[in-house]
Amino acid sequence: MTASVLVQPALVLIVGGLLLPLLKGRLRGALIVIAPLVALALAWQVPDGEALRISYLGFALTPVRGDALSRLFAVTFAAMAFAGGVFALNQKRSVELAAAYCYAGSAIGAAFAGDLITLFIFWEAMAIASTLIVWSAGTTARGAGMRYAIIHLLGGVLLMAGIAGEIAASGTTAFQPLALDSVPRWLILSAFLLNAGTPPLSAWLPDAYPEASWSGMVFLSAFTTKAAIYVLIRGFAGTELLIPVGLFMACYGIVYAALENDMRRLLAYSLVNQIGFMIVGIGIGTEMALNGAATHAVASVFYQALLIMTAGAVLFVTGKRRFTDIGGLARTMPLTAACCVVGALSIASFPLASGFISKTMISEAAGQEGLAIVWYLLAAASAGVVLHAGMRYPWLAFFGKEQTPPSTDPPWSMRIAMLLLAALSIGIGVAPQYLYALLPYPVDYTPYTGAHVVFYVQLLLFAALAFVLMRRWLPPAEAITLDIDWLYRRLGPAVAAAGLRAADRISGRIAESARQAASASVKAIEALHGPGGILARTWPTGRMAFWATVMLGAYLILFYL
């Protein structure tokens, strides 16, 4: 390894992304394929320790700081950019892929950020680039993209305030583990959790992601939430609050995904469900739990993207995304269906698929720490995965009753990307030692023991039985389930409108009484001075002379008194 880095790996993808709209044809294709691979190679070679230091505005910045954890996430992000780039090769909208590469590059930059200011810059770049991805899907995504942008700008404000407070209090810009003992640190944690898709501000995820294009959602699913997991591992490992938060996310994701009619929204909720597992691991905070959270983040980047690619392929080919419009697609899209099954097995943690070697590590850590309730809930949530991406999604889209719109497997570039991620998911599941070697702590865990395998096979098969027997209670229906975003999409505007109406009424009433008062005084003046008013009347000369005489007489009397 070299002692320092010559090029920040993030810049390769960001510059590559900015160049993409200028290129056409083969050159564009070559850049799409090569840029992530170069970034991957550079990220792999970042040495341990601070590899780049600069001074900016009087602050010492460390744009590149390497260790096992940051390399693991950066390499994963670069690999995901490659798979997503191949999948999106025939995406006609040039803005989307340019934004996606800037987005992936920023995620890599955040993974290597050694100080809070660098982290903030890449954090905001991710927010902007991902908003552009949502918007590039066209007019239907405008509203969701705007809501997404506003929520993430709020997150940026929280992070900015937190970082400013942290630097003022500690005097250092370094990004170190943060104990939850001051307001700025709470602000930083809430900004991180917002990006991880944690309730109460979680609804942006199932709201915005499914509105992106068939290729856009693949990128969106991979970077924002996983970069949040990375910074939580780095900054807030062992924060106990995260355990109940993660458990809630795992269960909430299942319940909402199980009700979804839109396959892409189902997958968005399944993403929240999986992130819940990681957050529980971070909250437990032991070396095994953190290893588990990191492995699960890596494994889930790939299988989640794989599942979203299969849904993207269906959307690309049929233009449909609701279960009420599709079904039985395995007949016409066999390869997509097979990849979907691989993704489903991986997310369900079936032995020999990637989730099995990662999620089980988090459960094992909970068991070793004696956290009974956590362990039982994680087991239940592992079973619950069959109610969404584990079984419900493949069943309804590919194997359910046939109502196939005309369809075939998608073009070769999309097929290659899906096959790549399917191979990766199985590869990680079959030979976990290569991934384990990249983890931040030494791994003292054997996933393939007889007891583990039997446990998960039983758990998942009987969960599958439960799904088969009870799927009538979770039928696809042309309906939506209200989420937290109802508060700002319906209640907020309604309250604002009611407030405006009330203000209107009050100001109307004030204006009305002012008008009445004004017209009353006008009338009073008119009564005195108007035509026929007492002061405007023409008085006869005789009366004038009479009153003048009276006045003079009164004066005379007063003079003598």
Add this chain to the structure above:
Amino acid sequence: MRWVNFDGKSAGRPAIVAFAALLTLAALADFLVAHHPHFGLDGTFGFAAWFGFAGCVVFVALARLVAAILRRPDGAYDS
């Protein structure tokens, strides 16, 4: 066998028999391995089997409850 009715079409006896056999084998596999329970309940026979099933029943019930309260027709946000 109306209860395993694959969306209007019978899955056929072979599929049902195969699935049932698989479930039985999985449950019986508990005899072959030594589990290392962390707590009390997880050491019971076929724990993962009944717990996985029960977990899903609870999640379906929760989903039905949420649906009863928060389900709205498509396009509820469009108006």
